[in-house]
Amino acid sequence: xxxxxxxxxxxxxxxxxxxSRNESADLLETVLNRMSSALESGESVKISGFGTFSVxxxxxxxxxxxxxxxxxxxxxxxxxxFRPSQVLKAHVNHTAVPLGDDE
Amino acid sequence: MTKSELIAELATANPHLTARDVETIVGTVFNExxxxxxxxxxxxxxxxxxxxxxxxxxxLGRNPRTGAAVDxxxxxxxxxxxxxxxxxxxxxxxxxx
Numbered sequence: 001x002x003x004x005x006x007x008x009x010x011x012x013x014x015x016x017x018x019x020s021r022n023e024s025a026d027l028l029e030t031v032l033n034r035m036s037s038a039l040e041s042g043e044s045v046k047i048s049g050f051g052t053f054s055v056x057x058x059x060x061x062x063x064x065x066x067x068x069x070x071x072x073x074x075x076x077x078x079x080x081x082f083r084p085s086q087v088l089k090a091h092v093n094h095t096a097v098p099l100g101d102d103e
Numbered sequence: 104m105t106k107s108e109l110i111a112e113l114a115t116a117n118p119h120l121t122a123r124d125v126e127t128i129v130g131t132v133f134n135e136x137x138x139x140x141x142x143x144x145x146x147x148x149x150x151x152x153x154x155x156x157x158x159x160x161x162x163l164g165r166n167p168r169t170g171a172a173v174d175x176x177x178x179x180x181x182x183x184x185x186x187x188x189x190x191x192x193x194x195x196x197x198x199x200x
Contacts, residue, residue: 001143001144001145002139002142002144002145003144003145003146003147004135004136004139004144004145004146004147005146005147005148005149006148006149008135008139009131009132009135009136009148012131012135013128013131013132016127016128016131017124017127017128017131019120019124024128027113027117027128028128028132030113030116030117031109031113031128031129031132032148032150032151034104034109034112034113035104035109035151036151036189036192038104039189039192039193039196040192040193040195040196041196042196043104044104045104045105045109046104046105046106047105047106047109047133048105048106049133050106050133050136050137051181051183053183055193055196077194078193078194078196079185079190079193079194080152080185080189080190080193082181082182082183084180084181084183088137088140088181089180089181091137091140091141092140092141092156092179092180092181093178093179094141
């Protein structure tokens with residue numbers, strides 16, 4: 001199965017916008033960095049027609065090493081969750097894309 | 104942050120680009136990821152994360168209001184797993200969002 005990487009996205013920006021490959025790569029990086037910074041500060045990133053990235057706070061809990069069965073505390077932490085939009089879900093299933101829902 | 108705020112930030116940081124170019128760039132990124140996922144492909148952006156498609160088997164669901172059993176077809180769901188660097192950044196970030 002094919003895996004799309006930065007190189008593919010850079011190439012698409014390059015062909016669509018007509019900037020140099022270098023600048024296209026930099027811009028892609030800037031997009032990802034801006035999103036990362038917002039998430040780092042705890043802010044959600046909402047991309048209409050695509051989905052929402054948000055940060056969820058998890059409490060402390062007791063975990064277990066599955067191999068040894070030893071109990072280990074899992075400290076409170078913050079995790080990133082992605083909630084795909086109805087539009088993205090529809091694309092992935094090749095079903096009709098819902099109108100007016102760009103959550 | 105919304106997509107339009109992301110576009111606005113990018114435009115401010117790149118005054119030599121037209122607003123239309125910046126919109127195209129941001130749009131292209133998400134459109135390409137969407138296109139790849141709908142082809143069943145994976146998108147891997149090191150340090151940021153990976154987008155993939157997971158299969159959900161058909162199952163017998165229930166209408167929560169009436170309790171009636173309903174067949175739920177098998178379906179595909181988009182999935183994102185944060186990369187190591189982003190995961191650590193988010194966990195290190197400020198508390199209480």
